[in-house]
Amino acid sequence: MLRFLSERLVFLREFGGKFETTGSILPSSRYLARAITRYLKQRGDTPIRVLECGPGTGAFTDQIVRHLREGDRLDLVELNESFVDVLEKRFANEPHWQAVADQSEIHQQLLQDFDDSEPYDFIISGLPHVNFPPVVVDTIFQSYFRLLKPGGTLSYFEYAYIRPLRTKLTLGKTRQKINGVNAIVTEHLANHRIRRDNVLVNFPPAWAQHLRIEQTQH
Numbered sequence: 206m207l208r209f210l211s212e213r214l215v216f217l218r219e220f221g222g223k224f225e226t227t228g229s230i231l232p233s234s235r236y237l238a239r240a241i242t243r244y245l246k247q248r249g250d251t252p253i254r255v256l257e258c259g260p261g262t263g264a265f266t267d268q269i270v271r272h273l274r275e276g277d278r279l280d281l282v283e284l285n286e287s288f289v290d291v292l293e294k295r296f297a298n299e300p301h302w303q304a305v306a307d308q309s310e311i312h313q314q315l316l317q318d319f320d321d322s323e324p325y326d327f328i329i330s331g332l333p334h335v336n337f338p339p340v341v342v343d344t345i346f347q348s349y350f351r352l353l354k355p356g357g358t359l360s361y362f363e364y365a366y367i368r369p370l371r372t373k374l375t376l377g378k379t380r381q382k383i384n385g386v387n388a389i390v391t392e393h394l395a396n397h398r399i400r401r402d403n404v405l406v407n408f409p410p411a412w413a414q415h416l417r418i419e420q421t422q423h
């Protein structure tokens with residue numbers, strides 16, 4: 206209970222100071238965490254590589270670690286030092302996390318700057334795309350495609366209806382920005398989406414978007 210409250214407090218504090226990158230007041234619910242890891246849960250027997258982008262206090266990580274086995278690899282890319290501290294404590298103290306701590310690594314940096322020699326079978330992202338300018342969203346999606354294996358799955362979430370509604374309800378420069386983001390995201394969804402889960406039990410309700418990339422794109 207104490208951990209639950211302190212993680213929420215960290216989130217709220219970081220939302221106040223770093224609104225654009227934190228992107229939400231509260232961590233995602235366990236229902237959203239289950240929806241976003243749906244394809245990871247269906248993994249086969251061969252070892253897999255998983256990349257989590259923007260884990261925050263670990264709402265999705267807590268599900269991810271339960272689906273990992275010996276020989277798998279988990280990389281977490283998180284920009285915010287306060288969240289990295291929380292994640293390190295969870296890997297040190299919580300049984301499901303401890304079990305895979307040796308095969309996991311936290312990288313405190315921007316996803317856009319993250320590079321790894323081998324691509325990933327699964328990318329699970331909590332990055333708040335709608336908060337960023339189109340050029341950043343474009344670079345983030347390029348990073349996903351660069352880091353994903355052909356045939357791999359990208360799962361990310363966004364708050365339900367917010368992106369399409371904001372294209373109608375905003376004005377001026379904000380509208381230009383959200384239209385730019387919407388165009389990029391809509392195109393990727395049209396080309397690659399395999400499923401959308403509607404998750405009502407989350408604040409706010411969310412869509413878990415799942416994309417499969419057949420060819421690596423550059």
Ligand SMILES: C[S@@+](CC[C@H](N)C(=O)[O-])C[C@H]1O[C@@H](n2cnc3c(N)ncnc32)[C@H](O)[C@@H]1O
Nearest residue numbers: 226228232233259260261264284285315316331
């Ligand atoms: C909306 S929160 C999601 C946190 C968590 N996945 C959840 O669902 O509760 C977004 C997270 O992405 C991180 N973040 C934002 N931009 C980032 C970037 N470019 N690279 C890496 N992490 C980033 C933030 O620090 C924050 O932890």
